[in-house]
Amino acid sequence: MADALTQGIPVVALETSILGQGLPPPHNLKAARACEAAIREEGGAPATVAVLDGRLRVGLSDAELERIAAGSVKVSTRDLGPAMARGSAGATTVAATMRAAAMAGIRFLATGGIGGIHRGHPEDQSADLVELARSPVAVFCAGAKIILDLRLTVERLESLGIPVLGYGCDEFPAFYSRHSGCPVSARVDGSAEAARTLGAAWDTGVRGIVVAIPPPAELEGAEEMARRAVADERDLAGADVTPRLLARMAELSGGRSLDLNIDLVVNNARVAAQVARAFLAA
Numbered sequence: 520m521a522d523a524l525t526q527g528i529p530v531v532a533l534e535t536s537i538l539g540q541g542l543p544p545p546h547n548l549k550a551a552r553a554c555e556a557a558i559r560e561e562g563g564a565p566a567t568v569a570v571l572d573g574r575l576r577v578g579l580s581d582a583e584l585e586r587i588a589a590g591s592v593k594v595s596t597r598d599l600g601p602a603m604a605r606g607s608a609g610a611t612t613v614a615a616t617m618r619a620a621a622m623a624g625i626r627f628l629a630t631g632g633i634g635g636i637h638r639g640h641p642e643d644q645s646a647d648l649v650e651l652a653r654s655p656v657a658v659f660c661a662g663a664k665i666i667l668d669l670r671l672t673v674e675r676l677e678s679l680g681i682p683v684l685g686y687g688c689d690e691f692p693a694f695y696s697r698h699s700g701c702p703v704s705a706r707v708d709g710s711a712e713a714a715r716t717l718g719a720a721w722d723t724g725v726r727g728i729v730v731a732i733p734p735p736a737e738l739e740g741a742e743e744m745a746r747r748a749v750a751d752e753r754d755l756a757g758a759d760v761t762p763r764l765l766a767r768m769a770e771l772s773g774g775r776s777l778d779l780n781i782d783l784v785v786n787n788a789r790v791a792a793q794v795a796r797a798f799l800a801a
């Protein structure tokens with residue numbers, strides 16, 4: 520992976536919270552492996568991030584992916600130090616993965632959806648938002664997690680001065696749907712324009728950038744299911760909220776949300792690699 524960076528191969532960082540907590544087995548490993556494969560198919564090098572054996576690791580073997588899937592704690596930016604000191608197996612969120620990527624000199628990161636501001640609990644705000652203001656990494660996603668308040672999340676991204684680029688779209692995607700009713704801050708069409716725009720934005724001193732990619736398919740009734748999931752699980756708090764709500768979405772959709780979740784995260788990884796390649800070529 521370090522060789523890839525110096526040899527001008529596009530490197531894309533991948534988070535592992537989706538592997539450790541976000542998706543149930545066997546979907547989690549299937550998604551992680553398919554993301555790595557998609558990046559390689561585009562001529563890139565995947566750099567999957569996790570805490571293992573007391574170290575913050577950038578680039579994992581397949582056996583190490585399995586270790587994270589077998590049991591790991593969710594690690595956001597503030598949890599990195601404690602997880603390393605304790606020797607825990609840690610699955611990194613977007614925030615922690617951005618921090619690791621920035622430390623390694625990687626500018627591109629792919630995930631399913633970023634964290635944001637929770638519905639009905641506006642005090643629950645993901646550290647992903649603050650980290651985007653801090654680390655110079657482009658985060659390729661299908662918007663934010665479906666269970667969040669997208670309007671408040673988009674407002675906060677604006678307040679923090681974080682560009683939200685719509686990849687071939689004018690609306691911020693709603694994870695399982697192209698439509699959220701919330702506008703992006705700028706539209707880009709294709710990998711060359713995306714790469715040019717990222718470079719120009721970074722030149723102005725902007726740090727994190729969201730590249731929002733519509734999902735490859737629509738999950739009918741996703742918004743209604745998200746509402747029901749949030750209503751059913753309204754007493755949850757903290758880091759457990761996402762895994763519980765996504766499990767409820769899977770129940771309500773008869774498993775369809777899981778298949779689309781895999782497809783969209785793999786699509787995001789592929790686009791990230793294409794844009795990374797265009798960025799290096801420019």
Ligand code: PSU
Nearest residue numbers: 536537541612613631632634645646664
């Ligand atoms: N999107 C998903 N599943 C997930 C996540 C996002 O579809 O599991 C993870 C990401 O790693 C994201 C994290 O960074 O949830 C945000 O968690 P929190 O709200 O606790 O910061």
Ligand code: MN
Nearest residue numbers: 643644645757
């Ligand atoms: Mn949260």
